[in-house]
Amino acid sequence: MRNLQNQFENRQALVNYVQKLAPWAEGDASEIKGGLSQGLEKLQAIDPINYGNTRNFSDGKITRLSPYVHHGIIDLNQIRNEALRHCSQPEQIIKFVQELAWRDFWQRVAEHHPEWVWKDVEPYKTGFKPQDYAEILPDDITSANTGIACIDWFIEDLINTGYLHNHTRMYIASYIVHFRRIKWQAGAKWFLSHLLDGDEASNNLSWQWVASTFSNKPYIFNLENVDKYFGMQVDMSSEHNAILDASYQQLTELLFPNLVERDRHD
Amino acid sequence: MIDTIIWLHDKGLSISHPLFELPNAGTPCFFIWDDGYFKQRAYSLKRLVFIYESLCEMPIQIVQGNTLEIFTEMRPQKIITPYTADTEINHLIKQLAKGVAVETIRSKPFSMTPNSDVKRFFKYWSKAKKTALLEDAGKNL
Numbered sequence: 001m002r003n004l005q006n007q008f009e010n011r012q013a014l015v016n017y018v019q020k021l022a023p024w025a026e027g028d029a030s031e032i033k034g035g036l037s038q039g040l041e042k043l044q045a046i047d048p049i050n051y052g053n054t055r056n057f058s059d060g061k062i063t064r065l066s067p068y069v070h071h072g073i074i075d076l077n078q079i080r081n082e083a084l085r086h087c088s089q090p091e092q093i094i095k096f097v098q099e100l101a102w103r104d105f106w107q108r109v110a111e112h113h114p115e116w117v118w119k120d121v122e123p124y125k126t127g128f129k130p131q132d133y134a135e136i137l138p139d140d141i142t143s144a145n146t147g148i149a150c151i152d153w154f155i156e157d158l159i160n161t162g163y164l165h166n167h168t169r170m171y172i173a174s175y176i177v178h179f180r181r182i183k184w185q186a187g188a189k190w191f192l193s194h195l196l197d198g199d200e201a202s203n204n205l206s207w208q209w210v211a212s213t214f215s216n217k218p219y220i221f222n223l224e225n226v227d228k229y230f231g232m233q234v235d236m237s238s239e240h241n242a243i244l245d246a247s248y249q250q251l252t253e254l255l256f257p258n259l260v261e262r263d264r265h266d
Numbered sequence: 267m268i269d270t271i272i273w274l275h276d277k278g279l280s281i282s283h284p285l286f287e288l289p290n291a292g293t294p295c296f297f298i299w300d301d302g303y304f305k306q307r308a309y310s311l312k313r314l315v316f317i318y319e320s321l322c323e324m325p326i327q328i329v330q331g332n333t334l335e336i337f338t339e340m341r342p343q344k345i346i347t348p349y350t351a352d353t354e355i356n357h358l359i360k361q362l363a364k365g366v367a368v369e370t371i372r373s374k375p376f377s378m379t380p381n382s383d384v385k386r387f388f389k390y391w392s393k394a395k396k397t398a399l400l401e402d403a404g405k406n407l
Contacts, residue, residue, distance in 0.1 A: 001336050004299055004328040006321065015311075018318045021330070024305060030312040034319030036280070072278040072348055073320055076376040081401050090399035097398050098391065104376045104398075105390050110351040112383045117353055162312035193308040196316050201351050 030162040032067065032196055039068030048083035052095035056167055058230045064163065066197035069103065076100045103202055110201035116214070117200050118185060125212040126178065127258025133183040137190055141176060149240035150226050151175050153233075162196040167229055173210040174219050178255050179243065184211040220251050271296060271342040275355050278348025278373075279320045285346050285371035293346075297321055299330045307354065334361055342366060348373065375403050 004021070008014040015029045032038075047061040054060035068074045080097055087093045110117050120130060140146050144155035154168040164172070169191070176187040184207040191207075192198040208214035223244040227236045238245040246254070253260050272285065272295040279297075304314060321328050329336065337345065345362060349370040362368050377398040384390040397403040 001339065002330045004330050006328055008322070011319075014318060014322065015315055018314050019311065021299060022301060022304060022309075022311070022314050025309060025311040025314050027310045027312055029315040032316065034316035035323040036320070037323060038319075067316060071276060071317065071320060072280050072283065072350075072373065075280070075373045077374040077402060080376065080398065080403075084399075084401055094395075094399065097395075100376065101391055101394055101398055102387065104394065105384065105387050107351045108381060108384055108390070110353075111381070114351070114353050114356070162310070162316070189308070193310050194312065196313060198313065200353060 026193075027159065030160070030196060032064075032161060032163055034067070034071075034073075034196075036068075036073050039065065039074045042068070043074060043079065043082055046079070046083060046086070046096075048086050048093040048096035051099075052093075055095065055099070056229050058165060058233050062165065066103075067163065070197040070199045070202075076104060103199075106199075106201040106205050109205060116208075117204050120213040121205075121208055122213050124218075125216065125259075126218050127256050127262065128181070130183070133177070133181050135183055135186060137176070137182060137186045138180075141180070142190065146175075148175070148243060149235035149237065150223075150230065150244070151241075153235065158191070158194050162194050164195065165230075169206065170210055170219060171221055171226060173207050174221055177207070177211045178218055178220055184208060184213065218256070220248065220255060222246055222248060222251055268294065268340055268342040270344045270346060271337075271340065273298070273337075273345050273347045274324075274326060275347060275350070275358075276317050277350040277352050277355060279317070279324065280348075280373075281324055281326070283348050283371070283373060285348060288346060288371065295326045296336075297324075297326055297328050298333045298336055299328055300333045301330070302332060303354070303358070333358055337362055337366065344369065346371060375405075378403050378405075 005017060008017065019025070042063060042065050046063050051061045055062055065074060065079060069076065080100055083093045083096055084090065124130065141155065144152040144159065146152055151172065154164065154172055157168070158164050158172070173184070173187055176182050177184050188204045188207040191203055192200065195203065205214055210219040212218040223236065223238065223241050226234070226244065270293050272293055274295060274297045344367045346369050347359065349372040350356070359368050359370065377394040379390065379394045379397065
């Protein structure tokens with residue numbers, strides 16, 4: 001047992017020290033800093049009333065508190081209490097509190113069913129069986145080289161910062177599971193190694209929600225949807241995002257041919 | 267032999283956690299930098315730096331080693347640690363509990379909803395919202 005250092009001249013010295021402790025760890029440090037002081041700064045900056053209408057957009061009033069919540073630095077009770085100070089009626093912050101509730105919900109599910117964290121809760125509702133999905137993530141995905149401009153941009157963001165907007169998590173998950181037909185477990189594991197808020201319960205059960213093994217139908221998206229929420233930030237040209245430039249009907253036929261065939265026979 | 271130890275794992279990095287209200291002042295508090303644990307989880311450097319930065323803001327001792335071996339060496343009578351739903355940490359806790367009493371303490375509740383089995387969010391939310399929109403989940407009601 002060896003006592004470790006807890007004071008450093010600057011952040012780079014701390015990063016160097018951690019690198020020496022874990023020479024096997026991949027990548028660089030994120031620009032997002034850990035610690036209670038950083039978490040409290042973000043807590044002071046929340047805008048829970050405007051969160052409701054803007055949260056789906058890349059520049060929406062999201063809190064970025066999830067890494068601090070995941071590590072227990074700040075708890076949901078503190079955030080809710082702070083949010084209540086911003087409103088005259090609790091109804092004004094209902095969407096904000098509901099998003100906090102998702103985390104509480106995922107933890108409860110995992111507590112009662114720890115086996116669901118890594119195993120399919122239900123069958124896929126995609127017309128495919130689990131064995132139809134690949135086990136391993138290909139290199140083009142982990143290196144942000146899929147050739148789909150918006151997906152590559154989101155993956156680079158994940159690798160560089162360790163943080164993703166909730167929508168972009170769903171886009172990447174949907175792309176991996178449904179467009180590439182890879183098991184959600186492979187994607188979930190990869191997310192957990194990068195996301196600063198990577199939490200087995202929230203992360204894996206959300207992947208299952210996208211995959212349809214913990215929901216009634218698979219989640220898919222198209223270019224129009226990405227454009228609506230992230231168009232200002234990302235290359236949205238049809239040329240560089242060809243496979244996504246389709247209607248939901250076209251994508252359903254492309255991605256879930258067995259379902260479409262089954263519907264024809266019903 | 268040490269009487270009681272507070273063990274903070276990487277899902278409970280707070281000295282405001284309710285578990286600090288339990289033991290006597292001066293109870294030793296550790297975070298164990300367990301290389302095998304982090305390696306098994308394949309944490310990227312980003313994640314490790316975030317955790318380390320958080321630890322450096324806390325008045326606790328950071329020690330390096332294997333979690334099970336360290337506690338076997340220390341031989342405390344009791345370990346108090348934050349509750350988590352995390353399966354890896356809970357596996358470690360089960361291993362520890364074979365040789366020492368381990369008490370897990372929950373953080374302050376977000377809602378007063380009974381901790382029953384739930385599967386769909388909106389069924390849970392219809393009950394949770396009654397207290398989730400109240401300060402301290404309506405603890406003083």
